[in-house]
Amino acid sequence: MSETEWTPDQPIVSIKDVHKSFGDLEVLKGVSLDVMKGEVICIIGPSGSGKSTLIRCINALNDIQAGSIQVEGQEVNAAGLDKLALRKKVGMVFQQYNLFPHKTALENVMMAPLLVLKEPEDEVEKRARALVKKVRLEGKEDSYPGELSGGQQQRVAIARSLAMNPDVMLFDEVTAALDPETVKEVLVTIKDLAAEGMTCILVTHEMGFAREIADHIYFTDRGVIVEHGPPKTFFKSAKDPRTREFLSQIL
Amino acid sequence: MAMLKPIPGINSTPTTDMAVLKPVTVATPGSASDINFSRFIADLPWWALPALAAILMMWPMAAYAQSTYTMTDATNALIKWLPFLVLQGFVFNILISITTMALGTVAGVVLGLMQISPNRLISQTAWLITQTFRNSPWLVLLFIVMLAFPFKIEIGSLTIQIPDWVKAVFGLSLPIMANISEVVRGAIASVPSGQWEAAESLAYSRQQTVWRIILPQCFKRMIPPWMNWYAILTMATPLVSLLGVEEIVTLSRQAMAAENGRPELLVPFYGFCLVIFFAYCYPIARWTIALERKYTVKL
Numbered sequence: 001m002s003e004t005e006w007t008p009d010q011p012i013v014s015i016k017d018v019h020k021s022f023g024d025l026e027v028l029k030g031v032s033l034d035v036m037k038g039e040v041i042c043i044i045g046p047s048g049s050g051k052s053t054l055i056r057c058i059n060a061l062n063d064i065q066a067g068s069i070q071v072e073g074q075e076v077n078a079a080g081l082d083k084l085a086l087r088k089k090v091g092m093v094f095q096q097y098n099l100f101p102h103k104t105a106l107e108n109v110m111m112a113p114l115l116v117l118k119e120p121e122d123e124v125e126k127r128a129r130a131l132v133k134k135v136r137l138e139g140k141e142d143s144y145p146g147e148l149s150g151g152q153q154q155r156v157a158i159a160r161s162l163a164m165n166p167d168v169m170l171f172d173e174v175t176a177a178l179d180p181e182t183v184k185e186v187l188v189t190i191k192d193l194a195a196e197g198m199t200c201i202l203v204t205h206e207m208g209f210a211r212e213i214a215d216h217i218y219f220t221d222r223g224v225i226v227e228h229g230p231p232k233t234f235f236k237s238a239k240d241p242r243t244r245e246f247l248s249q250i251l
Numbered sequence: 252m253a254m255l256k257p258i259p260g261i262n263s264t265p266t267t268d269m270a271v272l273k274p275v276t277v278a279t280p281g282s283a284s285d286i287n288f289s290r291f292i293a294d295l296p297w298w299a300l301p302a303l304a305a306i307l308m309m310w311p312m313a314a315y316a317q318s319t320y321t322m323t324d325a326t327n328a329l330i331k332w333l334p335f336l337v338l339q340g341f342v343f344n345i346l347i348s349i350t351t352m353a354l355g356t357v358a359g360v361v362l363g364l365m366q367i368s369p370n371r372l373i374s375q376t377a378w379l380i381t382q383t384f385r386n387s388p389w390l391v392l393l394f395i396v397m398l399a400f401p402f403k404i405e406i407g408s409l410t411i412q413i414p415d416w417v418k419a420v421f422g423l424s425l426p427i428m429a430n431i432s433e434v435v436r437g438a439i440a441s442v443p444s445g446q447w448e449a450a451e452s453l454a455y456s457r458q459q460t461v462w463r464i465i466l467p468q469c470f471k472r473m474i475p476p477w478m479n480w481y482a483i484l485t486m487a488t489p490l491v492s493l494l495g496v497e498e499i500v501t502l503s504r505q506a507m508a509a510e511n512g513r514p515e516l517l518v519p520f521y522g523f524c525l526v527i528f529f530a531y532c533y534p535i536a537r538w539t540i541a542l543e544r545k546y547t548v549k550l
Binding site: 083084088090091098101102 | 443445446448449450451452453454455456459463464467468
């Protein structure tokens with residue numbers, strides 16, 4: 001990177017005054033937040049408040065109209081952005097898992113390191129098998145996504161993302177499409193990751209989980225961050241009426 | 252239809268001015284909508300073929316009851332010419348259809364991939380070419396190719412005559428190309444956008460995404476509509492008889508002329524053409540429908 005050298009004492013993800021519109025609809029109206037390395041932050045808020053859009057902007061799945069997003073010092077809102085370099089640093093897990101249905105679980109995990117990072121196959125396979133084990137899916141290596149439950153698919157998706165050795169993980173409502181029984185197995189996996197020091201940015205509706213895992217919670221509504229703080233103070237003494245109303249409906 | 256329940260905003264006046272989400276039918280390649288031709292053929296019972304043959308053989312004899320030319324005479328004439336019509340004629344029709352399909356498929360896949368190019372100039376050009384050739388009469392395309400193309404190419408002292416059937420293949424492959432282009436574009440569009448996003452977020456290049464993730468998923472779904480187009484093309488090959496290509500219809504005319512142009516022969520001879528095309532396309536249509544059922548259940 002020709003840009004200013006990033007050092008771990010600076011925020012790993014730095015979002016400053018980001019504006020984003022879809023046509024006439026402005027979904028982000030000046031959002032700023034910083035994430036330090038190893039931090040776990042949760043973004044909560046009502047539907048349509050722009051939280052998913054925000055994290056999709058971090059790995060450039062959506063572009064932004066104004067403001068700045070920096071990942072390890074690399075500016076995302078720049079002409080001629082090296083998207084591939086950015087996406088090697090940032091992993092993402094989706095609500096709908098989006099596993100590749102024509103590949104087995106193990107192949108799903110192995111494909112990107114082989115094709116994108118061009119790593120040797122035996123090394124990749126070793127790492128992939130370890131990751132499948134880590135997400136507690138030993139024995140499911142050769143199953144196709146269609147043969148796995150939603151929770152199992154989502155854990156494969158997490159392993160697939162981790163196989164790229166990302167520095168930051170984005171989780172976009174990853175449990176929202178799951179059965180209540182399988183939500184827990186996915187949350188446990190994310191908790192393990194957080195405990196190992198992975199930088200995680202989550203959009204979630206699981207308040208209990210957010211309270212337990214997050215270092216910092218951001219509440220968004222209508223395109224702005226209304227309130228934020230560590231979970232202890234956030235849940236007990238939210239100041240803004242909008243936050244209080246949202247929490248009273250959820251909790 | 253009278254039994255249909257009135258649904259406000261859909262088949263009766265809305266009772267609210269709020270937006271109503273209307274039911275949508277998503278047409279994906281390989282779904283019922285674009286293989287109607289095969290569906291029709293495949294739905295015919297197996298005995299349609301012998302029944303058709305029988306009617307065609309009987310009909311002229313009844314129509315020309317006073318004639319001294321008997322059904323046996325007509326049958327004998329047909330049997331005499333049959334090897335000629337099939338081996339010289341119909342086999343050539345098949346050859347034309349296979350060559351055209353090969354050419355049209357290669358060009359169509361390229362054009363279809365161009366249609367999904369992120370470069371607007373490329374995608375718009377490909378779209379225009381696709382729509383032009385998809386919506387032009389086949390015969391007109393054939394005549395244009397026939398007349399616009401040189402009869403021979405001269406490379407230095409070497410002169411290559413271009414046979415009419417080559418031009419015919421080229422002319423027929425234009426609409427096939429355009430339709431295959433749409434099959435490819437439609438199949439790619441039917442893959443959920445989440446697959447693109449997942450591949451993108453794993454740092455796949457666009458090329459890797461298309462070839463490794465998207466195309467393998469929709470390849471199977473392209474097969475039934477592709478076969479459907481093959482059957483349509485095969486049925487259309489007699490068009491090239493108008494360009495003087497010696498395929499089955501041209502040869503039938505020649506054979507009838509050799510039999511003193513007896514009018515009693517018209518229906519048996521052309522009827523035979525119908526029967527043999529049907530016999531060839533029927534199993535293809537059945538197979539197409541079977542594959543379509545198999546592939547649409549998955550994914």
